[in-house]
Amino acid sequence: MSESANLRQNLQNVPSIFEITAAETLDSLIYPALSKIFDYLNLRLDFKLFGPYRLQEELSPFLTWALQFLYLRNRGSSFGESFYGLQRTDSNTGEILSRGHQFTSASILTFMPYFERKLKTRSANHTEVSIWERHLLNMFHAYHASKAIHTFLYLIKYAGSHSPIFRALRLTLRYPIEPPKDDKTTYVFLKLLEVFAFFLQFIQWWYSNDQRRKIGGTLKNPIPYKGDPVNLKDNDTRKGNCPVCLMKIDTPTACSISGYVYCWRCIISHLKEHSTCPVTGYQITVDDLVRIYET
Template sequence: MAEGANFAPNLQHTPSIFEVSASEVLDNLIYPAFSKIFDYFGLKLNIRINETAFSEDLSPVITFALQYFYLKQRGGSFGESFYGLQRTSALNGDLISNRKKFLSASLLTLLPYFERKLRQRSTQHESTEWEEYLIKAFHAYNAAKAVNTFLYLAKYSVSHSPILRFLGLTLRYPKDPPREDKASYMILKLLEVMAFFLQFIQWWYSNKQRQNIGGLQNPDAIRKSKLNEHQNPNGMCPICLMKISNPTACAVSGYVFCWKCIANHLKQRKKCPVSGYPIGIEDLVRIYEN
């Protein structure tokens, strides 16, 4: 009887797999949504190391600050707090320490960021051998995550994520509501309202991209005089006017360029050098001859 009485309250404070999955989806929306906003306004973080300049958006920094703020105030990430969940010790149910709050915010920010960057470089055929190994490591992590989720669903694990298991944490409903001052309460409520705005930004951007590509008209025919300037009929690149190396087609305009030529061109101008249509690196398709 005593064991049953202790088991019932613990079960009541355990969230379902749908709630923990929904909180993860909401957490995963933060970085891409902020990235689109900062990219639209042209906000970049410029770093110079040994006369070498690096440019990166502010999304990872803002994402870390947001996650750490929520972990410090409510004991859970942005998505977890939105669904009323807290990170607690898997052993005794105590709230997490400041050290684990910092580690949690770092892992919530860095893991999705590096995975997205590695996949982007792999898509652009710029990844090194070590980066390919890291991509395989992320595949293994996602497989382990799926297994851990199944174990959590079958009540064989107290943590749905390998990261939470590594940190010795689990998700629970708080027994007592978090104590917050009015300023923190207003900020957190405003951020929760912004969650719907972030989802709308993500949907609007994806929908606009489809409309832009679907609404494009066929480019005008190029006259013979202009053809000599932009494109050679004997398999020459329209940019360097030499024989095409690593042929790469633009999915929007249909023209074929050297991979390095069109990739370097897109770093300066986000449009096709022949048709003038707006394009991005994701619109390029490598052509394999063998």
């Protein structure tokens, strides 16, 4: 009789795949939202290491890790999982996370998406990708395929976890039997962070709309640049020549911010070291480049 009651209670504590997906989506918004905020405030780690090497990195991954570890330590769940009332427990004993599981879970939640995003960005920007980076990308593809299989098995009640990482760590997601017990200061602080989730959603919505405005037909013509060219040795560039290599343009590529046209290879090589238009000095990225196709 008691075994039947425990089985029924465990089945009732199992969250649906939709709640798990919603929690994962909320977790995935933390890093890009913080990145946009820090980019706007121009806050980055930038200092000389040794010789010509410099450390130029974002603050977002470290703050994301600290936020996730805080929730895992106090609630036994990630930021998104706590928002939806879920908790990570040991799949064998049902106990809450140990300190080692907290540290490992926070690191996986933060740095796996971070490195995957970096590798995909390097590949999309036609940056030279080493062999081990290609292997890492293939491993990420294999992981996502494995996760899709686990999700399907979890959906049909054949697997106890929705992710190969949860299975490897012997963890599972459940609804907590008792609400988390926090002191007043911690409770208020975590509640403020949960309110921050709506701000994350707003940042994501704003950024996606901004990207659609860039891609859509409402793109305004660039304002003509009236100053002197910057970062160029020869200011008397002939019409039809690339302002960087001063040769006839090969694979013409226009900058949507300044309107100037360059060789594809020249402007990509320039952006690897500088994030500005070679002629105007305006801030640009690879997303601001538009290939020109002759008809």
